[in-house]
Amino acid sequence: MTTQTIRFLRRGAVHDVRDVPVTRTVLQHLREDLHACGTKEGCAEGDCGACTVVLGELDGDGRLALKAVNACIQFLPTLDGRALFTVEDLRGPDGALHPVQQALVDCHASQCGFCTPGFVMSLWALYEHQSVSAGLPTRDEINQALSGNLCRCTGYRPIIDAAQRMFDYAAYPRARFERAGIEDALRALVRPGTFEYRSSQPAHGKGEGEATFYAPRTLAEFAALRAKLPEARVLAGSTDVGLWVTKQFRELGDLIYTGNVTELRAIALDAGSLTIGAAVPLEEAYAALAVDYPELAELWARFASLPIRNAGTLGGNVANGSPIGDSMPALLALDAQVVLRRAARVRALPLAAFYTGYQKNALEPGEFVEAIRVPRPAPTLRFRTYKISKRYDQDISAVCAAFALEIDEDGIITNARVAFGGMAATPARAARAEAALAGARWDEATAQRAMAALDADYQPLSDLRASAAYRVKVARNLLWRCWLETRDEAPLALCDVNAFAFAAEDGEDQDAALAGEAS
Secondary structure, eight states, X not given: OEESOEEEEETTEEEEEOSOOTTOBHHHIIIIIXXXXXXXXXXXXXXXXXXXXXXEEEOTTSOEEEEEEEGGGSBGGGGTTSEEEOGGGTSOTTOOOOHHHHHHHHTTOOSSOSSHHHHHHHHHHHHHHHHTSSSOOOHHHHHHHTTTOOOSSSOHHHHHHHHHHTTSSSOOOGGGSOHHHHHHHHHHHOOSSOEEEEESSOTTSSSSOOEEEEEOSSHHHHHHHHHHOTTSEEESSOTTHHHHHHTTOOOOOSEEEOTTOTGGGOEEEOSSEEEEETTSBHHHHHHXXXXXXXXXXXXXXXXXXXXXXXXXXXXXXXXXXXXXXXXXXXXXXXXXXXXXXXXXXXXXXXGXXXXXXXXXXXXXXXXXXXXXXXXXXOTTEEEEEEEEOSSSSSOOOSEEEEEEEEEOTTSBEEEEEEEEESSSSSOEEOHHHHHHHTTSBSSHHHHHHHHHHHHHHOOOOOOSSOOHHHHHHHHHHHHHHHHHHHOSSSOOOGGGTOTTOOOOOTTOOHHHHHHHHHO
């Protein structure tokens, strides 16, 4: 199906858009085309959260799923067949504020107010999620919901107070947000076959001109398009590609979007492996991974922010291959494979062999990442991941490390995989450190030999995040920390090694556990 109309739900009606560049952002459309200026622009790169909106789409069961995302880096054609909610949607026809907004007012949680609409939308997504689930959010869940909103003046305490108080108000009239009606409207918007949106307008008033946005619905359609258009750009969550437009003002040409392909958004589990489709959002991917590998929980929480994890994909993170991409060290240590496809041909490649150089990989023309395949955990596995950055939430790693050691009943390391990000031109395994570990007893002397071997594995660079000397020292110390946490004589539980989270005991909720620690 070829069309020049983007159709999505907005303010309770179908909204049609024509004749805009394929890389026009949702934020630009809201503010510049519709003059709906409640949504703000701050960083234009998905960090500050001032532009947070909520997208609605049908999940695999045909139910409405709401996700907070950054409007500043989402391209407008990706809204086709979805629903867009902004801060203007929350106030009722009688002028009454939504409980989220009223709680922010009552808790004095807004000063200059510039960032407040973004906080409102993040909290509204949390509010609506809790309205269809049991129980109230914990303090940690509130923090996660707000991880993509960087407040400039108020401070977080009154905002978190408002997040807790918003559930105390009288029930929000459901007629103002009718899920069933939205679900029916979204079903009517679904287009059969591949959606094509063509624009003759370049993004910045100059450049190559006409470009086409393709959004196939099946894997076969996607594979055929990719083989036919090997020079086209594959677009997933645009959490990186979006910055090429907003910061570098690049013309991207034709785009092939992964977000509508059912097979690429599937997660499959069998006795031997967990297979995560390339278009599975990071939030869902990490949720699946953490079932087998609970050691990933902290890295999951600290990977960018919730709006970025709602939009970005695991396949996109792997295909991008950034030296400081946080997913890859853990996947390398877990001996993951990347499933590649070109037309009908499918091949599996160890992730360790996928990267060939800085921003280079083993993809052939017309080939794309179909899935990531991660082995199920062995009973002898000891696994740890660590992220070192200047702040806890939403920050780029200086060093990211992962250690996967298989240790037999005699304490001998039968298999060792060590991987780092931020230490080389690509995320990479530490071959010499692994050699020092394999076949040795997991003890202090072995750990120290492996630490020394790391010096020969990496020659990191100095940049604004860290010096080369700091990175080398941190890498060694993280291996030492892994030893301290997993040694036979005094192992530490996961709840004892994360300074920012406490495990609830005996059925207590997290807030009760925190109160107990404080007392």
